[in-house]
Structure formats: structure tokens, C-alpha cells
Amino acid sequence: MMRSFLKFLLNRLSLLIFLLLLLAATAFQIYFSRFLNKNKDAIVKSLSERIGYKVNLNSIDFNLLNGLHISDLSLYDEKGSQEPVSIKNCYISLRVLPLVTKKLSVGKIKIDECALIQKEKKGDLRLNVILSDISYKFMHASQSGPAIYFNNTHIFIKQAKLFFSDNLKLFLQDTGILADGSGKFSLKTDLRLVVKPAKGHLLSEYFSDNGIEQALTCLIQGQMIDNVFNISLLSLKLGENNIVGTGKIIDLKTSTPSVDITFIPSNIDFEDLRFLRENFHASGNLLMSLRVKGPVNRISPYLDLNLENCEFKINLKTQQNLDFRGVWGNIAYKDDVLNFNHLKMRMNNFPFTVEQFKFVFTKEPEFIIRASAQKDFFSLHNLPLERLNIAVTGKIKENITGRLSLSLLYKRRDEKFDMGLEIHNIIFASEKKGPCRFSAGKIELIKKDPLKEQKLILSDLKSDFIIKEQSILLQNLSLNGYDGQIRGGLKLNFLDKASLKLRLAGSGLDVKALMEDTKLSDKILSGKMDIVLNFDNLAKQFLRGTCYIRNGKIDLDYLTNIIQLPSLKDTDFNIMQAHFIITKELTMIRGLKLYSPDIKLNAYWNRYKIINGIMNIKISSRLLNESMYFKKFLEITGINKPFIDFRFLLSGRPEAVRAMWVKGEFKEKIEEALPPRIKKAIENTLEAEVENLQTKQ
């Protein structure tokens, strides 16, 4: 009985003591909280004096479980206009035992939400200076207070925002920091990096409104010794991949600390890089080597990327995009220079290799591109090409300016032509609305074969430049050249089969200069030409055209020499007209017409290796009468017409034409009138003339 009573009494006593202690603690908590609040201003003043920065806080109280609780704590800069540090709720637990020896040792700090602003002043970084300064002053005793010890202090920050600038922000979630008294430090956080290119910046149009946004898990381990933070481990976890580095940050307490961190080569899956995935639909793998070095405000990264089967899509403008697939090769960035080395890719279904790409990031970036189409492109698209090289040099200011060289080896049956295109003073002017404006100065198109060099020189190109799906369009194209104007459009398509469609209409072109450059004919001496050209590489008749030459001169000696007429070297003509069609096998001239006072010519022929055609010529009796032979023939035949009809069949090879005089009124009458002996003599004379002419040529 007694025993059970004692037990009851003990239980009650324990409960009573517990209640008393609880009551005392609550009373202490209430008392201490009231004390703190009552002396809030004094605490703020003392704290400001202690750390040397203006401090503001909303309330301060004490909680037995969480320790000191400070709400809405903020630090002001010297002018009091900005808050480099602001903390929503901060709980600080001090260790009890060290208090006995009058030491303030922080066991745990818990922060619900804080924002840190890395202020830039005259280009210097400040937050690190402020934090270093504060932590130094806390850890060392002074007149305004005792030293505060951070031995195995756990700091937990639920949410933190770190603003480096308006364009660069870090969002930290569930950040755990462990600091010991020797300066050792470890941090683990889930990080979200947000970079928004400034409006109007070159890169701004390539990113969505969110800019670059990338989540990663960050682990930092290191030790602060004097002014240097040695990072023994920096691990950035991107999806399944870890990017691991080591290094140091020196002069941490100055306004411009220097960083030197080297990351060991790491594999990265583009799937894990959200900003690339969302802005550029990037996929594939790369092996990255990275070293970050230099003052934090001017960090110069050394970056080396080896890409393996990567894909990107760049939306240049509305409805315009560049689609890169199967990208293999090396990209390096060092000292503000971006280099691509032997990068193989397929852009908008166009497989090519970038032998060299150099982009210098200066105020006015400069670039060099040397690329070549891959051979499978020609076979894939059934193009009659064996080589296609492109070289571009340029500068980016308000517009893209530069020079473009194109070199290709064109194969037509068993003939090969070396072709080159040089476009000088290119300007790509990007309009806010509507298509890019593409203009250029001098344009040289040169075609070489073993026998001759042909060229076409134009200038003042103006056009709308549009990239649409897998097409490049030049619309409203205009050019000047040979005293005339050329207008038209071009469409380059890489969809299923690479196609090039070109439509040009030129007017008032000076034939003399044009023929001298193009060497199309040494017989057409002068005149003004209007021409319409349609080129479609997929069509069987890939080039069709019509040209009219007005008020010109032509050399018809070739015709007249055979039949021994007076020289017609400078024959005036009113109009010459030709329709021509070029297929892979043939060059067809349909309806070549020439009207001059003494000769009217109407011919058509096909030409590839062989010529096959008909030529009708009407020669004036006036002209024929100037020939001794024809004067006699006209007398014999008794034909008295202003023009005599001749008709010839054409055959043979272009370099050795075979012609046959087809029967007509004039020929029949001559045959009837002349004895075989004379006919034979005429034939022999003509044959000798033809042979003679061929030798001369």
C-alpha cells in the first residue's frame, strides 16, 4: 500500500517538476522574447555597429525549440537604397553548454526564404565582400560584442534567390550548408539558373521569354584559408550526368575575386539541358572539357565540346528555322573565340561539313565559315555535282555583312565544269517585321572548262531573304549588269530532293559586253538583249529561256564564205530571237530568227554531242548578185525574186558541222541547168572552202 502510494507521489512529483520547468521555460521564453522585442532598436543598432552595415528587422523573439527567431531581416547598402541581403524568417539555435563559458556557438541556422543581390558597382561585385566582411566581424570579438563561433554549424535555407544582375539569377531550393570552425565548408543545393539575354542582344531572339533556364543539383566542398576558398569538389548533377571539378576562388574578400575551376571531361546528354531542349530542341550527347578562369566579372571559359550525333533547331524568325541533324565534331571556345573544327552535320536536310567556323565575340563579332557539301548529298539528291564548297567571311554589327564564295564542280555527262561564285559586300539586314533584306555589291559567276573561261558579272543585288521550313527563298530579287536590269526570284529547297528554282528576266542588256564575258558566241557583236530564264534542276528541261536582241550586229562571214558572197562580218539586224532549252543530254535551240536587210534566218537545232537541226535562210537577190557565181546561177535559173530560199539540214558534231543543201526551187533549177562536170567542180570548191574554214577556226 505504502509502496504504491510512494510510486503515485513520485509520478506526481515528476509531473509537477516537469510542469514547473515547462512553466519556467515558457516564462523565460515569454520574458526573453519581450526583452528582445523591447530592446529591438538597441539590438538593431548594436548589430548595425557590429557588422558595419545598416540593419533592419521586423521582430525578434525567442523560441525554446528553434532558438532566436528574426523576421524580415534586411541589410542596406551605404545609401540605404538597396537591400543586398533580405531574409524572411531566420531561426538561430545557440549551443547551451558554450554559454556557460560565455561563448556564443551557433548550432543551427534555419532560413525560410532569403534574397541576396550581387550588386555591381562600377563593374565590381559586392555581395561577396559584404558577406566576407560580416562573417569576419561575427567570428571575431570586438567592443560591440563577443565572438560567434561556427563549429559544425548546420545552415538550412528553404528557398534562396541570388540576383547577380537583371539578366542572371540563381534560385536555390533546400540548401544545406555545413561549416566548421577551421573554414571547412560543404554545400548542397538544388539550383535553378536563369539567364535572360538583354533585349536587343544578338542571342535574345533565339530564346523564349524564359531565356536560359536550367535546373541542376550542386555540391560544393572546400575550405576557406585566409583569402582563398579551395574547392576540393564541385559537382553539378545534370540528370544522370555529373560534371565534376576542382579549383579555387582567390581574393574572395575583394570586390573582384578570381576563379579557377577545372572540370574533368564529362559526358552530357542534351536531354538533361532544359534550356537547349526547349529553345533549340537539342538532343544527343557531348563530351565536355571546361575550365573557368579569371575575375568573376570577366570570366573567360575554356570550353571544348565533342558532339556525337546531336540535333538542334534554331528558330530565326517567325516561320524561319534552321534544322541541324546528325551533328558530329568539335566545338571549342577560348579567349572569346568560338571555333568549330571539322563539324559534320545535316542542316535543313543538307549534309555538309564545316571545315572551319570561327566566331570572334567582340563588340562587332567577326566570323569565318568554310564548309563543303558531303558527297552523299549529291547522290542522295541526284545532283550533277562533284564538289560544292562555301566560304563566308563576315561581321555582325547592326546587320550581318561579309563576302561569300561558292565553288562547285558541275558534271554534265562526261564533261566537268569548274564553277565559282563570288558575292562581295553582302548585307543581311534583319527587319523587325517581315523578311530579312539581302543585298550585295559585285557578283562574279565564273565557269571554267579546259578550253575557255566564261563569266557573268553583275552588281547591286537586292532581295528579300526568307528561310521557310526547309527552303531558302530570295524574293523580289533585282540585279544590275551589262547596262541593264535583271529581276526575279530564287527558291532553294532541301525537302525530299534538293531543288533550285530560279526565274530571271533581264532587259536592256548590252550584248557586246555580255558576249565578251560569257563567250556564248563570237558572232553576235552588239545589240540590246531582253531575256527570260527559268531554271529548275528537277525538271527534265532544266533550263528554258527566250532571248530577244534588238538593233544589233552579227558576223555572218561563216555562212557567206562557203557560198562566196561578199563579207557580212558586220551585218546589221533588227531583231534576233531564240528560244532555248537545255536538258541533261541536249541543248535545243527552237526558233532562232534573225532579220537583217539581206538575210533572214530561221533555224532550230538540238545539240548535245551531235547537232540535229534545220536552217532556213533567205538571202536577198541583191546580195547574191554581188557574187560572181550566184549572179550566173540567177541568170541560168531565171529566178527573179527579191529573196532566194536556201534550206540546210544540219548534223555532225558541234566542232565539225555537217550540212546538206536541201532541194528547193533554186537548187532544182541549178541542178537541171548545170552539167555534172560543173556540179562536181562546184562541190569540190565548196568542200575545199568548208575545209579551209574549219582549219581557220
Next chain:
Amino acid sequence: MKLKSINAGRAFLLILFASLNLSCLSTGAERRYQEAIKEAEEGNTNVAFLILKDYLNEFPQTPYGKDIRFALAEHYIDMQAYRDAIKELKSYLTDYPEDKTMVFVRALIYKILKEYQPDPELIESIESLFFSKSIFLSFSSSKTYTYKSLLNNTYKAVDYIDRITILKNDEILLEVSP
């Protein structure tokens, strides 16, 4: 003085003897050549071939050399010794590039290459040679060239505006278009 006139007399006799000797040789060569022609006319082309080959070896500078080499090539073709025929015809092409018989030599090479030893590049280059000269047919529809070989074959090349026909003894040997 006496010695000098004796020497001059000896030299004269020597020249006279040499001339007589060469004349005899020359007459013998002509006889052998004519003998070969006779054998060919009688249809003994094998005998004719052997005489002509021997003759050419002995007198390589003979004015009949061009015709003999053509005849040798013809016989090689008949004997289906195409390699020897091609060799002979090619050296003919080199030695007589401007000769009127060229069209027939090309025709024989072309036929061998086409039928027995295909060589597309050479075939094409010969094809282009057939049509390397312009012609103008005014009153007749073709031009004809003929050649009678030592082996008694008559070759005819008929040049039309759109083709060349080669005939051997009035049978079409081949027809080529540009």
C-alpha cells in the same frame, strides 16, 4: 700523177659495180613485191602475207610500206590475231595521220575494239575522229572514198550527213553515227 689516175680509175669501177649491184637488188625487190600482189590476186593471201612481211623487214623504207602495213593488218584480222592487228594499225595511224586511207584504218580498229576488245575510251575517241571534219553536201547526198588493198580487198567509205558507212568488197563492214 700516174698514181692518182690509177686511183681515180679504181674508184670509178667501184661505183659502177656498186650501182649495178643495187640495180639488181632493186629489181629483185620489185619482183618479190609483184609476186606478193600476184599471190593475193590468186587468193593465196597467206603466201602474199609472208612475202610482204619478209619484204618489209628487208626494205623498211620502201615506198610500198604504207600499203604493205595495211595489208599485214588486214591479214592479222583475218587470222583473228587482233592484238597484232591493233599494234600494226596504231603505228599506221601514227606514221600516216593525214593519209586518205585513215578512215579505213580507223574503221578496222573500231570494229576490232567494238567486237573483240572493248575499250570505251578508245572507241569514243575514234568515233569522234570519224566526224572531226565538216562536210558540205551541195548536189549529192554523200561523198565516197575508195581504197583497194594489196590483199585485193576494195574498201569504200560513204560519208552521209548523219552517218559514215564503211564497206568491204561491197558488204557493210560498219556504220557509225556522230
